[in-house]
Amino acid sequence: MSQQLDSSKIIAAMQSVLPKNELLIPLHEPVFGGNEWAYVKDCLDTGWVSSKGRYVEWFENQMTAFTGAKYAVAVVNGTAALHISLIVSGVAANDEVLLPTLTFVATANAVRYCGAVPHFIDSEEQTLGLDTAKLEDYLGRVARLEADDCINKYTGRRIKALIAMHTFGHPVDLDPLLELCKRYKLELVEDAAEALGSFYKSRHVGNFGRMSAISFNGNKIMTTGGGGVILTNEAPLAQMAKHLTTTAKLPHPWEYNHDYVGYNYRMPNLNAAVGCAQLEQLPGFLQAKRALADRYKQSFSQINGVTFLSEPGYAQSNYWLNALVLDKPDRAVRDLLLKITNDIGFMTRPCWTLLHRLPIYHDCPAMDLSMAEKLEDRIMNLPSSANLYVKEHD
């Protein structure tokens, strides 16, 4: 292999960490070891599986308790949470929204659902999240403030919001970013889909954007089958989010009046019941995942040419998906590593295809994306389920 990278050492390091005698070790599997059954059975027994029932409210309350956000609105998935977060932040048709090109496609899709235009920005190496310093320089050149709006000088469109995505659970450095957003009158939305249990300077992520989105898809740190939550610290925004996600129906015992084009994005009670049980186990999941990450880190520390992605100094990460980063971008090496690991049953994957490369987003405005383009050829995610941490290895 090029760059002196010895793939057999990487395999050996993974073998030393991961459970033996498994035919296939998935990238990420949920763990159901708590009250899931009891709560779901209660839903079925009471007949409250859908829009009635106490689990949604309970889940939302537990969510605010865990994250410290004042308000939580449970929804069908993280994509819906992002969509509504953008609407409530004031994103309208033909606005531009800044977001990293290195993210899951849902981040950009949510922008499109608003009729707005994704505007892609570059990432930095330490967290794989957006590069605030580079963005600052870029905005200095392309953006102009007009009254309370940030205008893209080249397209003439308003740049209304910025989405910060906490990649694999590693928080973006939010303080300088908030500074920048303030200066340019940008609404900050956190795509914390992957970051439940991650803290920025001791405060849970999702508390920094005006609106934030978390996902409970089956591959996330905890799951509700499908699900998501919107976080905010502002009561009117929370009320609007709740209203828009429940068809914007005005309260009345029998009349059906709706004052906005609303959505059916409410999380069903059945899924919230699973969520309540999962949330109870979250501290344990987080512990197991940190322990697994520690072990990966040790195992890879002696191998030349790769670095295990660790939480930045200002943060505590949930280590949702562990990642190995090649020192030098090399698509061939990355693909070879993906192939040999998958071939022996260790499920690994690269990061997403950069969004500006997809034909559907090819024509969107973008800054120089050279770091993301290099990172694309350097990242490999490793099996990361909470149940992979086995004490006996210690």
Next chain:
Amino acid sequence: MSQQLDSSKIIAAMQSVLPKNELLIPLHEPVFGGNEWAYVKDCLDTGWVSSKGRYVEWFENQMTAFTGAKYAVAVVNGTAALHISLIVSGVAANDEVLLPTLTFVATANAVRYCGAVPHFIDSEEQTLGLDTAKLEDYLGRVARLEADDCINKYTGRRIKALIAMHTFGHPVDLDPLLELCKRYKLELVEDAAEALGSFYKSRHVGNFGRMSAISFNGNKIMTTGGGGVILTNEAPLAQMAKHLTTTAKLPHPWEYNHDYVGYNYRMPNLNAAVGCAQLEQLPGFLQAKRALADRYKQSFSQINGVTFLSEPGYAQSNYWLNALVLDKPDRAVRDLLLKITNDIGFMTRPCWTLLHRLPIYHDCPAMDLSMAEKLEDRIMNLPSSANLYVKEHD
């Protein structure tokens, strides 16, 4: 009361049908009496609650078996099913879509999600569904065919599709409607949200539109917590629907490429598990609901001024929500009936506020809607759950 309508007789008729000694009889409640628990437990035990697992596929297969449609795509809810049905039917931004003003708001919202414009049409008395004869006359005056497009002469916009909604489960007369759609090059989408188990001339509804949507919301004849299904008989349309509802990801063991702006609309496996169990009980639910409807019909048959809404001659209805129709429109009488029934714990409700009255849809194009406007003051839905049919009453 006006029109010689004796409310005490209506209450007495309801009392003779409904179970005694219940504090509150809801409009519609789900019944879980089958394998729900076993299937959900299986999901939790295998860890397959989300996008992996066999229940979604099983549910889709059972759905095609039950409805006779060739393809079924399970989604998060009926609204999502409608949205995707419209996209796959070719509805694009700035198109117009014909739909009844007498329907739930989701029908129009789905049109707006496409960036298209609802164009409201009138209903007829027998089924409360759209009035094909009146529509034919209207289109003769406002529509013009241009190559393969139907153009609204007054707005200049293309009228791309028509949504037929089967109100409370009573099928619209589809043959003349299909004829009309063909003549005017309109894609027919069936909003069969309420009509699972309803047949038009022995064929299940949802087989007549190119695309159709069914809902499994908690208030429907069967439920998945939240859920819906898209039906179609055309393989390429089914494939596109599946693709768009699963983020339009191109198949690959690890790469993430997406060739459309897709959605996260897939039904989670957990919800599909409940759906499989519910579908097994559907024949029983249908029987119980027909029996309940029969009994309502008999009880009301002697009362002047009201008619119990029965299935049209060409159809077999699921009697999802039973409805009493006042012979003469009278908002005061309707509201008084709603009040006294709800006060004694019989949950009733009027039909939806007509959509063209909502400020959000007030400016949309519309034909004369005088019949719907009359019907709005005539309709009262009655408690209709499958578990309300009690044999001992017979």
